Amino acid sequence: MSFTVAIDGPAAAGKGTISRAVAQHFGFAHLDTGLLYRAVGRRMLHGEDPVEAAGRLQAADLEGDDLRGPDVARAASKVAVIPEVRAALVDFQRAFATRAGGAVLDGRDIGTVICPDARVKLFVTASAEVRAERRLAELKGRGLDTDFETVLADVRERDARDSERAEAPMVAAADAVVLDTSDLSIEAAVARAIATVEEAR
Numbered sequence: 001m002s003f004t005v006a007i008d009g010p011a012a013a014g015k016g017t018i019s020r021a022v023a024q025h026f027g028f029a030h031l032d033t034g035l036l037y038r039a040v041g042r043r044m045l046h047g048e049d050p051v052e053a054a055g056r057l058q059a060a061d062l063e064g065d066d067l068r069g070p071d072v073a074r075a076a077s078k079v080a081v082i083p084e085v086r087a088a089l090v091d092f093q094r095a096f097a098t099r100a101g102g103a104v105l106d107g108r109d110i111g112t113v114i115c116p117d118a119r120v121k122l123f124v125t126a127s128a129e130v131r132a133e134r135r136l137a138e139l140k141g142r143g144l145d146t147d148f149e150t151v152l153a154d155v156r157e158r159d160a161r162d163s164e165r166a167e168a169p170m171v172a173a174a175d176a177v178v179l180d181t182s183d184l185s186i187e188a189a190v191a192r193a194i195a196t197v198e199e200a201r
């Protein structure tokens with residue numbers, strides 16, 4: 001039987017960590033849908049047409065350290081406004097969501113567009129400053145040379161592009177549980193997410 005958990009929210013709010021922890025706790029599969037858009041963005045940076053690239057994605061596209069970097073993130077949010085790019089990625093995400101044994105998908109439009117019937121919807125958020133701090137620590141941990149102001153500007157630019165686009169804008173579904181992690185440790189945020197899924201089971 002399928003059981004879908006949709007986890008949406010802005011950059012660096014903790015979606016990834018929470019999604020991985022929920023998937024591990026319940027033995028569900030996990031798909032970070034941001035990687036699909038990042039893969040298309042990276043192909044665009046290499047000169048490919050993004051719509052064609054979205055139709056040609058392969059497993060190898062989801063590999064490589066640069067996929068998690070800020071340049072690819074910016075490119076991802078640019079290709080993500082193109083309706084044909086989004087359309088090309090829908091079937092793969094829906095098939096993943098309905099696989100037997102349960103699935104967690106995290107992104108921007110999982111609870112609203114990809115899986116409106118998901119059994120659990122979480123919208124994970126935090127203030128832009130807190131998210132920039134977290135992303136800065138993550139980037140520095142990976143050896144990237146950057147600073148708080150640059151990362152904050154990046155987060156704000158991407159938030160604006162993601163929430164103002166016409167197609168599948170980033171917004172909490174009406175029936176989503178909103179989890180603001182600004183003042184929560186990651187352990188506390190994970191515990192709340194797991195409790196929410198447990199209640200729905």
Ligand code: CDP
Pocket residue numbers: 010011012013033034035037038073076077078080106107108109110158162
């Ligand atoms: O990890 P982070 O939250 O910084 O970004 P991500 O989840 O990897 O997503 C990168 C970009 O892909 C976002 O800024 C969105 O523009 C886009 N995206 C989207 O439009 N829809 C999704 N379901 C996932 C990502």
